[in-house]
Amino acid sequence: MRAAVDLANWLGKWDKIGLLFLLFDGLLEQIKCVEQCLQWLLRHNAPDYGLAGKRVLVKKKVKPELEGKENKTYPVFEAIKYRSQVVAGTNYFIKVSISDSTNECVHLEVFQGLPPDNQEPSLIDYETGKTKEDPLNYF
CATH class of the missing domain: 1.20.5 (Single alpha-helices involved in coiled-coils or other helix-helix interfaces)
Structure with missing residues (x-):
């Protein structure tokens, strides 16, 4: 001054x-x-534990939701890539391998609310029939 x-x-x-x-x-x-x-x-603000954190999120929270919607079980369910989009919370777009022997994947859209709400991650949408080579895009 x-x-x-x-x-x-x-x-x-x-x-x-x-x-x-x-x-x-x-x-x-x-x-x-x-x-x-x-x-x-x-x-x-919210901690992001990278791909390791998405693997835990997918196996514990999202896998049962997808299996219920698809009416089948997935013996292999391994997150291999993810992208995020900040909205009123976070949308995660996650590529999940569902087979050891083939290239077969499923793409998931998972929403997690902001920390004060303590909202559990939930499956919003998914795309089946994907391969490991398919790009992981927002959908």
């Missing part, structure tokens, strides 16, 4: 409007920095 006062004295009274614009511009830059920090905190 002292530098701003010195600059005002140097510029003279006639250019104080210009100084206000400089201060306002600096304030806007600080607001942008705070906004970026908040966005980073929102993205990194």
